Amino acid sequence: MLKLQTETQTNMPTTIKTGSATITSFGAAEGVTGSKHLLEIGGKKLLLDCGLFQGNRKLSRELNSHFPPQVLAVDAVILSHAHIDHSGALPSLIKAGFTNPIYSTAATRDLCEIMLEDAAYIQEQDARFLAKKESPAPEPIYTAENAAEAMQHFITKDYNTWFEPVEGVKVRFIEAGHILGSTQVEIEYQENGATKRLGFTGDLGRKGLPILKDPAQLTNLDVLITESTYALREHDDLLTIEDELLAVVEKTAKRGGKIIIPAFSVERTQEIVYVLHQLRVEGRLKFDLPIYVDSPLAVNATEVFKKHRDDYDSKTYADFMEKGEGPFTMNGLVYIRDAEKSKALNQLNYPMIIISASGMCEAGRILHHLRNNISDPKNTVLIVGFQAENTLGRRLVDKLPEVKIFGIPVVRKCEVVVLNAFSGHAGASELFNNVKNSGAKKVFCVHGEPTSTAGFVEKIQNELHLEAQVLHTGETTTI
Ligand SMILES: [Zn+2]
Structure with a gap:
């Protein structure tokens, strides 16, 4: 008996009984944040993603403060x-x-290093803020030290290469085309002597985004766990993005104004820089405006982008790399880490482009730029990303004549332009086709607002006649 067990462990793939593999979601089941999906296969436990809950401060702090014991026990x-x-x-x-390993691509690891450090800084700041109001003073959810320690657990894997994180379960990363280093996950194991194939979309990207390769299609799956963020909504066409960006810049520059772009530091900022650079190279951007990327995280993220050139798409190579240039460096493009240099931008009174964070205008240096610039009708605020309800970004999208910045009312007279095409998520038809072409007979829909996820389930059932369901937080379902 003992001998057989040893043999099974070393030579044979673990074969589990039908129906004994399960999935339990502990986040992003009935919402879009806190992604954590636990797979139990033949007694082994894998956690797909380990995300933070975001949004309402009090609620997310509570949700982020503890882990269910099942999550802590993953292999x-x-x-x-x-x-x-x-x-x-x-x-x-x-x-x-x-103490167990965390598997990712190399670019994901490098981005995590700077993003988790930044997230820890925000947690520490948050705890200091709460300490003024609460007694006893709350601890930060985690510290920079915890973030640095997490990095020691990363093991990086190449795209399209199988590895075995736990005995009997093979995993492969497939391009997701969502942000640099992003992947879909392909999983294989033996069940009753037959190979069972599982897919997880992660966040599925879109064809044609600057810099990134297009998402690959998972095929021959038995089961697919799919995101559903924009399952019921199409995005604007990416093909016109250059023209639209150019029109905003030229119009504002002609009237002597500044273009203020609130943007997420990772991916969106680099995409905007890419498109502006391309417009310069093509000679279409006639105005020689300085471009400032004013966010330490964006500057650090750009360094990660420069390092992982193997992850660029062929268009980036054709547009820049083959000519011996990089997309993220050009005359007049200035990256700012230093806070004093950031403040000095307020004193400059000529047309320029300022790209700064946070993307939803809730914190960070963008607040100073907005306070200093939105009252001038010559200027433009260009919105290039999703703005959640109850954020300053959303109030700008809604074109309110007055908004509060640092608690003080500021009159808005600047123009506000919204470009929706930059979304990094697949739109409705891309998500639907991805399910259709995956071959899956059973589909679990996660990562969406409840109406979007439920609507997607219904669409898959009605139009593809597949078994599809929503996962409820903490509820274990047989795969
Ligand atoms: Zn994402």
């Missing part, structure tokens, strides 16, 4: 990409005593 984490709502709880996991 390995498989990380789809570096966004904080997918990776941001890793330092908490480490703080709680997790």
Whole structure:
């Protein structure tokens, strides 16, 4: 008996009984943040993503403060990409005593290093803020030390290469085209002597985004766990993005104004820089405006982008790399880390482009730029990303004549332009086709607002006649 067990462990793939593999979601089941999906296959436990809950401060703090014991007991984490709502709880996991490996691509690891450090800084700041109001003073959810320790657990894997994070379960990263280093996850194991194939979309990207390769299609699956963020909504066409960006810049520059672009530091900022650079190279951007990328995280993220050139798409090579240039460096493009240099931009009174964070205008240096510039009708605020309800970004999208910045009312007279095409998520038809072409007979829909996820389930059932369902937080379902 003992001998047989040893043989099974070393030579044979673990064969599990039909129906004994399960999935349990502990986040991003009935919402879009806190992604954590636990797979139990033949007694082994894998956690797909380990994200932080975001949004309402009090509620997310509560949700982020503890882990269900099942999550702490996983044998390995498989990380789809570096966004904080997918990776941001890793330092908490480490703080709680997790010692097992975290698998990701190399670019995801490098982005996590800077993003988790930034997230820890925000947690520490948050705790200091709460300490003024609460007694006893609350501890930060995690610290920079926990974030640094989490990095020691990363094991990086190349795209399209099988590895075995736990005995009997093979995993492969497939391009997701969502942000640099992002992946879909392909999983194979034996069940009753037959190979069972599982897919997880992570956050599925879109064809034609600047810099990134297009998402690959998972095929021959038995089961697919798919995101559903924009399952019921199409995006604007990416093909016109250059023209639209150019029109905004030229119009504002002609009237002598500044273009203020609130943007996420990772991916969106680099995409905007890419398109502006391309417009320069093509000679279409006639105005020689200085471009300032004013966010330490964006500057650090750009360094990671420069390092992982193997992850660029062929268009980036054709547009820049083959000519001996990089997309992220050009005359007049200035990256600012230093806070004093950031403040000095307020004194400059000529047309320029300022790209700064946070993307939803809730914190960071963008607040100074907005306070100093939105009252001038010559200027433009260009919105290039999703703005959640109850954020300053959303109030700008809604074109309110007055908004509060640092608690003080500021009159808005500047123009506000919204470009929706930059979304990094697949739109409705891309998500639907991805399910259709995956071959899956059973589909679990996660990562969406409840109406979007439920609507997607219904669409898959009605139009593809597949078994599809929503996962409820903490509820274990047979795969
Ligand atoms: Zn994402």
